[in-house]
Amino acid sequence: MKSVIVVVLASIVSAAVLAALHPGALGAQSPDGRAVFLANCTTCHSPNGEGGGPYPPLAANADVNQIDSANLIRVVLDGRTGPVTVDGTQYGGDMPAWRAQLSDAQIAAVLSYIRSAWGNDAPSVSPNQVAAAREPEALSGSAIFTLKCAACHLATGGGTVDFPALAGDAIVTSASPGSMLEIIVNGRTGPVMIDGKMYDGIMPAWPGQLTDADLAALATYLRTNWGNRAAPVTEKDVVTAGASITLRIGESLFANNCAACHGSAGQGGTGPALAGSPRVTSDDPGTMLATIMQGRGLMPSWRGQLSAGEVAAVATFIRSSWGNNAGPVTVEDVTAIR
Ligand code: HEC
Ligand code: HEC
Ligand code: HEC
Incomplete structure (x- = not known):
């Protein structure tokens, strides 16, 4: 199973790198x-x-x-x-x-x-979202769970002495899915007391591996199986779940789509430095978002490649990393760009 994940990841990453290195070809294909x-x-x-x-x-x-x-x-x-x-x-x-x-x-x-x-005026849809939806949601949620989670939490969601049960778990079935998403996206290290038992292991993070749609499908699977009966989770719930989730998703999107040109620490390369750029940290993110959505010169357009939620996440990330210290970008800021 590990090799399946590695192959899938390698092909996603190499596609992203190729696209990044050949923006012309990307335009021609879209x-x-x-x-x-x-x-x-x-x-x-x-x-x-x-x-x-x-x-x-x-x-x-x-x-x-x-x-x-x-x-x-x-x-x-x-x-x-x-x-x-x-x-x-x-x-x-x-x-x-x-x-x-x-x-x-x-x-x-x-x-x-x-x-x-x-x-009409709604966020764009990315090919990644369609790819994830080709599998029925419950199925892709269960496929992701089998690949990434069942080794520790068991296919039954029943857990072991070292790994907590997700069946009947209060955080998983809570009315608001935010805390669960936060743990899945950012990982967590014990010790932690859950339902009267102590766990002291490492819940891993999944940088660059789960899209908004993947997280929605996975979270829905957790909340609707093994007797859990909580409301499904939508992509919008994921996009609006909270700053630390947005930042983590933005970090992965940057590594996969932008670092090849802008440098892994925003120091610049083919593209200009984003660390310390006054346009990136401006109070009004409009000019920067227009560059990201419309492209300019060698900078590809990301309209239709990344969803509005994903652009908001990556923009929030670059505005608050490497010494940059500007406020978050919302989905509405992104959809305002024509
Ligand atoms: C043969 C006729 C036909 C063609 C061709 C067709 N549609 Fe539809 N479409 C319908 C009908 C009928 C419905 C309403 C279905 C229902 O009642 O649930 C619909 C519903 C929809 C809806 C949902 C609307 C809503 O309010 O929920 C969308 C979105 C849509 N179509 C997009 C498309 C797109 C995009 C294409 C081309 C790729 C397309 N359709 C081609 C007949 C068609
Ligand atoms: C390597 C083992 C391991 C894997 C793989 C793993 N987890 Fe965990 N998980 C843990 C441990 C250990 C904890 C408890 C420690 C903690 O949360 O700090 C935990 C805690 C959790 C919690 C919090 C439960 C609570 O009530 O606090 C959730 C939700 C969760 N995991 C979901 C998942 C999902 C979804 C996946 C797959 C994407 C996954 N885990 C993969 C080890 C793992
Ligand atoms: C193929 C290389 C390439 C990739 C990939 C790329 N960029 Fe760019 N980017 C550029 C270039 C070149 C410019 C300068 C464009 C100009 O002004 O002519 C630029 C400009 C920008 C600017 C404006 C900076 C300023 O100071 O005006 C931002 C913001 C930006 N890119 C963000 C991103 C983000 C976010 C991603 C990933 C989603 C990304 N870029 C991916 C090459 C790239």
């Missing part, structure tokens, strides 16, 4: 969401997103504008049969599945397009 829409979706949803007859509008549709994109990704991957009510009107028909026809990058691009066209 599909045009509008073109995907015009080629596949307009017979039913019409070119201006207004829909008609049994087909729901995508313009001014609250489902399409949700911050959390998990449901939309699933509808486009696997289709759905109505009825569905949009803005008080009921529509019914078959939305076809696109799993076999469209790649992760094409689905990410077309969703990013419909979430930003016709007055």
Whole structure:
């Protein structure tokens, strides 16, 4: 199993490094969401997103504008049969599945397009999120648990004398998933007293290995199995769970996507130093976010490559690392950039 993880990681990292070293090639590969829409979706949803007859509008549709994109990704991957009510009107028909026809990058691009066209205004969708959603959520949550967690906590979630049970655990099933996410993302070292028993081991951290969508799927699996009956966790819950989680996710995103050009300590390289850059630490993060979202010169555009939550996390990280000391960046700051 270890070798599977290593191979998967190696391929993710090498893809990221290749993309970083060949921004031109990256641009050439990333599909045009509008073109995907015009080629596949307009017979039913019409070119201006207004829909008609049994087909729901995508313009001014609250489902399409949700911050959390998990449901939309699933509808486009696997289709759905109505009825569905949009803005008080009921529509019914078959939305076809696109799993076999469209790649992760094409689905990410077309969703990013419909979430930003016709007055819609929602965070973009990244190919990583679509890749994670290709497996049903509970399944990918269980796959991640089997690969990374079951060795210590056991497949039954029952734990051992050294590792706490996650079945029935108060932190796992708490109304707010924040403390659990914090422990999964940052790791923790005992000693700690859980349910009257003392544990004194190391709960590892997972730098660079779990995306927002992975964490949502894993957390949902923990909270809904082995008799646990807590509410599922969405990507939005992960993105908004707290500063230390955001920072840790931002740190991994930076290492995987940015360090090749900006240096592992932000000291610069092909790209300028981010440590000490007045544009990075400016009170108004708009100029910096525009560079990240739109690209400039050799700096690739990350629109459609990273979700808005991921851009907020990496931007928060670079504003508060290596001696930089500026405030956090929110998802709303990112979606305000056109
Ligand atoms: C054959 C007609 C047809 C085509 C082609 C089609 N759709 Fe749909 N779509 C529908 C129908 C019908 C529904 C409503 C399904 C329901 O009632 O649950 C729908 C629903 C949706 C929804 C969910 C809307 C909501 O309010 O929940 C999204 C998003 C969507 N389609 C996007 C797309 C995209 C993107 C494409 C192209 C890749 C596409 N559709 C192509 C018929 C179609
Ligand atoms: C190498 C063994 C090991 C692995 C692998 C491991 N854990 Fe843990 N985990 C621990 C130990 C030891 C503790 C208790 C010590 C502590 O939290 O400081 C713990 C604690 C936890 C807690 C906190 C429970 C509580 O009530 O405080 C959660 C939640 C958790 N682990 C989830 C996971 C998840 C999810 C994974 C997989 C992504 C995972 N663990 C992988 C060893 C491990
Ligand atoms: C292929 C190399 C490359 C990669 C990968 C890259 N950058 Fe850049 N970046 C550059 C270059 C070159 C510039 C300068 C662009 C210009 O001004 O012409 C730049 C500029 C910037 C700036 C503006 C700095 C300033 O002082 O104006 C920020 C912020 C930034 N990058 C952040 C990032 C983040 C965050 C990532 C990862 C998500 C990233 N970059 C990935 C090459 C890269």
